[in-house]
Amino acid sequence: MPAIAVIGGGINGVMSAWALARAGHEVTLFERDTLISHTSQASSKLLHGGLRYLENGEISLVRRALADRDWWLTQDSKLASPLAICLPLYRHARRARWQLKTGLWLYDRLAGHSALPRHAFLPPSVLLQNGDRLCPQQLLGAYRYYDAQMDDAKLGLWAAEQARAAGVSLQEHASVSRVSCDGSLQLGGQQLQFDAIVNACGPWAERLLSQSKIACPLALDTVRGSHIVLARPLSQGYLLEVPDERRVVFVLPWQGQTLIGTTEQRQAPDAPVECSAAEASYLLRLYQHYFGPANENEICARYAGIRPLLKSAHDPNRAQREHALIAQGRLLSIFGGKWTTSPSLAREVALRVGQQLGT
Ligand SMILES: Cc1cc2nc3c(=O)[nH]c(=O)nc-3n(C[C@H](O)[C@H](O)[C@H](O)COP(=O)(O)OP(=O)(O)OC[C@H]3O[C@@H](n4cnc5c(N)ncnc54)[C@H](O)[C@@H]3O)c2cc1C
Numbered sequence: 001m002p003a004i005a006v007i008g009g010g011i012n013g014v015m016s017a018w019a020l021a022r023a024g025h026e027v028t029l030f031e032r033d034t035l036i037s038h039t040s041q042a043s044s045k046l047l048h049g050g051l052r053y054l055e056n057g058e059i060s061l062v063r064r065a066l067a068d069r070d071w072w073l074t075q076d077s078k079l080a081s082p083l084a085i086c087l088p089l090y091r092h093a094r095r096a097r098w099q100l101k102t103g104l105w106l107y108d109r110l111a112g113h114s115a116l117p118r119h120a121f122l123p124p125s126v127l128l129q130n131g132d133r134l135c136p137q138q139l140l141g142a143y144r145y146y147d148a149q150m151d152d153a154k155l156g157l158w159a160a161e162q163a164r165a166a167g168v169s170l171q172e173h174a175s176v177s178r179v180s181c182d183g184s185l186q187l188g189g190q191q192l193q194f195d196a197i198v199n200a201c202g203p204w205a206e207r208l209l210s211q212s213k214i215a216c217p218l219a220l221d222t223v224r225g226s227h228i229v230l231a232r233p234l235s236q237g238y239l240l241e242v243p244d245e246r247r248v249v250f251v252l253p254w255q256g257q258t259l260i261g262t263t264e265q266r267q268a269p270d271a272p273v274e275c276s277a278a279e280a281s282y283l284l285r286l287y288q289h290y291f292g293p294a295n296e297n298e299i300c301a302r303y304a305g306i307r308p309l310l311k312s313a314h315d316p317n318r319a320q321r322e323h324a325l326i327a328q329g330r331l332l333s334i335f336g337g338k339w340t341t342s343p344s345l346a347r348e349v350a351l352r353v354g355q356q357l358g359t
Contacts, residue, residue, distance in 0.1 A: 001026045002195040002357050005185055006168075007176045007208065009033075010040040011156050012337050013200030015346035017170075018163035020198070023350045024359075027168045028194075030187065032175035036156030039202050040339060042273075042305025044227065044250055044261050047072045047080055047340045048147035049110065051239070052248055053321055054103050061322050063110040065340045069148050070114050072340070077158045080150040082116055083252070085237035086127065087145070088290070091138040094241050100143050107145065119145040130235040133291050149237075149252065152339060159342075178212045181329030196353050199333040203269040203306040209333065217326055218335050219311040222268065226275035227261030228283045229301040230294060234258045240290055249286050257300065260287050267306065275302035310336045325352055332356065 002025050006017040009031025017029045031037075049066035050058070072080045087100055104119040123141045128134060164170055178186035183194045201208045209216045234253040241248055252259045263279045280302055288294050310324060323337035323345055332352055337345050 002359065003028070004196045004198065004353060005030060005176075005192070005194040006198045006200055007179065007185070008200035008202060008204075009035040009160070009170065009172065010038055010200065010202045011036065011152075011159065011339050011342045012040075012202065012334055012345060013198070014156060014160045014163055015342040016198055016200055016334070016349040017168045018159060018166055019343075019346035019350040020353060021163060021166035021168045023354060025353070027163075029163070029168055029170050030174040030176050030185075031170070031172050034172050035160045035170065036153055038273075039305040039307070040156050041153040042225075042227075042303050043152045043339050044225075044252070045149050045152050045254060045259065046083075046147055046250070046252075047150050049107060050321060050338070050340075051103060051107055051145070051147075054106060058321060059106075059110070061341070062107070064344050065338060066107075066111045066114065068341050068343050070111075070116070071343050072150065072155070073115075073148055077155055079155040079158055080148050082146050083149040083237050084144055084146055085239055085250075085252075086122070086142040087239050088127070088134060088142040089140045091140060094246070097140070104143055104145055116146040116148075119143050132235050132238075134238070135290055135292065144236075147237075149254075150339075176208065179208060179214070179331055180212065181214065181331045183330035194330070196330045196332065196356055198349055198353065199331060203308040205308065205333055205335055207269065214328060214331070216333075218324055220335060221266065221307075221309040221311040223307045223309055224265040224267045224273060224304050225262035225307055226265075226279040226283070226302065226304040227259055228275065228280050228299050229254065230258040230260065230284075230287065230298045231300040232258055232294070232298060238290070240286065242286055243289060249283065251287060251290070258287075260284075269306055273304050273306055275304045279304075308336055325349065327352060327356060330356065 004025045004027045006029040017027045020027045047069045049062045108118045127142045203222045206220045238251040260283045324335045326333045
């Protein structure tokens, strides 16, 4: 049975290891810290198609992400559930009503036979009934659509348990210092040999190659995204335009509180990954703009993670969210990828490794 090493125990490494085990390989996963302890537990907690990626023309990504979203919802994890999200429509907003309507129509089409409800228009009288205190001035109504929400840390560990049950050996506190295209890797003082290696180091994928003296054919843009949590409840999700910017920010119900995110700040993956005071104020101001007064001392938590984005655009907001798989001998590196799309990415990894091995 071919022996495969997966390096990185974020959602992409875990799902890839699980898919490789299901394909009949003997799989060992090496994680330098603990499983699902970095980017994969610092997300916006959405299993989504990525409505806003339609503006960047990423149609096939959105179609695949919607199918993956529905896959997660059909699993027996009990850690993901449908979430209503409203796109309020204000007079003088940057995006016109017809643009939102077109995007949502397309989103519904791309979702195919999804069990989630289609989008609908809500007049202000209905929208303002829920106690969320959305600003009523200049409000024309809202489009409501559905995606899903998860507990990313727990769902990632659930996936790791599935991988373990399928036979994957999960090794934590196992930092790989070097890989080679012939299938060998360096772990502490040991040199280990595998038939194939999958580099699933997320934002650190490029660094593993450079410290192994392997030329990297792709560059990653590492972009920090921060969230704050406000100690007040919310009845449903909102996707809101940031005033005077092209960006949008989510305001979401989360465990009886309100999760607000995210930001986009380029940073090196090895610098401390923390929500800065400036990011927290930016997110609080956005909340206040739409929901009225909120005090800084209501912020009960804040966190940050680093997106591993393919370097393609000057503005990280426009950077594509697609992933790329790069094969170099017996080494396959994953660049980019969303939490939601980890199941389809993992199937692709298993297929590519199978092709590399000629199995
Ligand atoms: C702010 C933010 C919000 C997001 N929101 C969403 C969302 O709502 N929905 C969605 O679908 N996606 C979202 N994403 C994207 C998603 O979270 C990431 O794309 C995904 O978690 C990346 O997973 P990963 O496994 O590639 O990386 P990671 O989770 O970072 O895992 C990589 C792992 O590799 C390990 N590692 C690194 N180097 C080594 C080494 N040498 N040896 C051993 N192990 C090593 C690290 O310790 C780490 O655990 C968001 C991202 C961010 C930053």
